[in-house]
Amino acid sequence: MRFSLCCISFVWLCCYGVQNVFAYKIPQIKLELIGDKFNVSIPDEDGISMAIFNIEINEQCPVLVDMVTAQRGGFWRSEHAANKLKRNDKVKINVLVTHKDGLFSRTDSVQVSDRLTLTYETIKEAENPIDTCAANIATNLVNRETETKVKKNGKELRRIFKRDELIFEELFEKQDLPNWTYAKFIHSNAIGDQSEDFTALSKANAEVYNGKLFITPSISSKLGTNSRFNVSDCRSPACYEGSHFTCKYEKSKERAYEYPAPVNSARISTNGTFSFTYGRIEINATLPNGDWLFPYIMLMPDKLNCAMRKQIRIAFATSADLESKRLRGGPVILQARENKQSAKLYFTRLSHMAVNTNFNVDGFHNFTMVWTSQGMSWYVDRKQYACSINNGEYAEPYHIVLGVGAGGNLEFEDTTSKPWRNGYNTAFTFFHRSFTGCCARQNHRKACVQINKNNKNVKKERMCSREWGPQATMAVESVRVFAV
Incomplete structure (x- = not known):
């Protein structure tokens, strides 16, 4: 589930626990440019149950937050089709991973060059799980009571x-x-x-x-x-x-x-x-x-x-x-x-x-x-x-x-193929005529001439609409x- 948020500070992004050795370590976050969209991802590993991506582009609001609850094709991936990256953009990405060994966090920065190549920089790399206090904060974020109200x-x-x-x-x-x-x-x-x-x-x-x-x-x-x-x-x-x-x-x-x-x-x-x-x-x-x-x-x-x-x-x-x-x-x-x-x-x-x-x-x-x-x-x-x-x-x-x-x-x-003009009191008349009379049963837009039954000398040209x-x-x- 993806959200677009104002710039905020997540305390669970910078809290770390005791210095013990754990088996899991988040690999470098991968950014992919695909046409007009981009993806960020980490590889799947046994024990991961959820990944939350926090993406900041050029230190600007809004910050993109995406909670990914299932891996696809061996990756925990966040896709962004509506936020195109441009040359020289700088993207800061944090991922919070819930793993069977605990809650882990990593932050990477990616620079998009003028030639659309990517340069990575690791900002924070944690081999240890976040402490219990911070983990509770993250858990409350995910499982919190909602703000939804119903009538x-x-x-x-x-x-x-x-x-x-x-x-x-x-x-x-x-x-x-x-x-x-x-x-x-x-x-x-x-x-x-x-x-x-x-x-x-x-x-x-x-x-x-x-x-x-x-x-x-x-x-x-x-x-x-x-x-x-x-x-x-x-x-x-x-x-x-x-x-x-x-x-x-x-x-x-x-x-x-x-x-x-x-x-x-x-x-x-x-x-x-x-x-x-x-x-x-x-x-x-x-x-x-x-x-x-x-x-x-x-x-x-x-x-x-x-x-x-x-x-x-x-x-x-x-x-x-x-x-x-x-x-x-x-x-x-x-x-x-x-x-x-x-x-x-x-x-x-x-x-x-x-x-x-x-x-x-x-x-x-x-x-x-x-x-x-x-x-x-x-x-x-x-x-x-x-x-x-x-x-x-x-x-x-x-x-x-x-x-x-x-x-x-x-x-x-208003276009040449549109039968009526916006704001005119004749709009209903011309709209209706574009589907009736000589325009009836048309499968393409064209002009036709309607002949008055009582006076054949009275001819009116109308723009037709296609029959539904x-x-x-x-x-x-x-x-x-x-x-x-």
């Missing part, structure tokens, strides 16, 4: 959890999903802040069977500004004006858009049933792959701030990301700005997610995020690709959100949260 049904649990204890599990074995709430509202009837996607959310586009949750977006059959309809069992979300703005669609001057939501989709959350502060969340899922789609696989705070909306995205990739084999993850902060002309709010992004540039877009993947009071780190299929310091900005209960979004004014940059196939469905087979 169930709106009440914080008072119990103290053990490290790696399972605190939430969803295997999608029940149709009714008692731990989850379905979002039921229309984004197109929002207050006009243009921070949401182009969907109407209901339970109809979600299905549970064979131990998996399937969320399938679909193009709406509601056409034109004269459509009128209601979302049944509508629940008005926070940060919106009255419930009539989110539950009913009809032409109104109060609305930001003069067109129905072009996409039907689904979104579920554990808001009100389960939330947590600090933990390791693992989600096995596929990502939706279709023009202008993206997943909601994220955490949101229980207490929403309407002027500054925070999200922690566990896994994120738009259709444009997937075309380039990119996966992203990280905190997202949306800051409200006031449009002086309309007196409405619009949002700008204050943060940017980290990127994995070699993501396999097909099949199920394990998306993991580790969240502590010191930092956050992101993994795909057990390999870390990003980390971030937690400066106290993320220290409150968050709940889990799963869903599929489409379009919007924040996730897709089976890969547009997001499938989730498990969600687990562990204490840290």
Whole structure:
């Protein structure tokens, strides 16, 4: 389990015991440069049960700490894909090894030359185990009571959890999903802040069977500004004006858009049933792959701030990301700005997610995020690709959100192949037209000309989107949260 920590001093790195002769001695720590990543390792030996690596690059924060609990291929190895080493970098590495003969420590320094060759220097080499006092400190670090806090049904649990204890599990074995709430509202009837996607959310586009949750977006059959309809069992979300703005669609001057939501989709959350502060969340899922789609696989705070909306995205990739084999993850902060002309709010992004540039877009993947009071780190299929310091900005209960979004004014940059323009009130109209009429059943993006049935002299050119196939469905087979 890897953490990104601020510069701290571990007392167990410099405490030594009595001067007796012991059989075990930690060999020199090996550093390997492999493309854009690096590894540090020591060889396996009978009697080792765990290795904790503490890595400092150029005497800068954050310090990387990785607890390795199993050897692989004859080595106790710590891999770092998100921290590329550059020419002339200096890396200080300490390893703490729990061995059957005791607790051992070693510190080496590695200098990366201008030609990317490595020069080693031994700083501390201990042939004797660390004394009992220091060993107890290290043991408490590994086996300490966690900082994880849990809320169930709106009440914080008072119990103290053990490290790696399972605190939430969803295997999608029940149709009714008692731990989850379905979002039921229309984004197109929002207050006009243009921070949401182009969907109407209901339970109809979600299905549970064979131990998996399937969320399938679909193009709406509601056409034109004269459509009128209601979302049944509508629940008005926070940060919106009255419930009539989110539950009913009809032409109104109060609305930001003069067109129905072009996409039907689904979104579920554990808001009100389960939330947590600090933990390791693992989600096995596929990502939706279709023009202008993206997943909601994220955490949101229980207490929403309407002027500054925070999200922690566990896994994120738009259709444009997937075309380039990119996966992203990280905190997202949306800051409200006031449009002086309309007196409405619009949002700008204050943060940017980290990127994995070699993501396999097909099949199920394990998306993991580790969240502590010191930092956050992101993994795909057990390999870390990003980390971030937690400066106290993320220290409150968050709940889990799963869903599929489409379009919007924040996730897709304006390009010549994109049917709509960010911030325009015609966005819903052009998005919907790119999938219907002469654009229906397209398997590639192109322009087409729609002829008016009543007046053949009226021709309108539209930019088409590709029809969604089976890969547009997001499938989730498990969600687990562990204490840290």
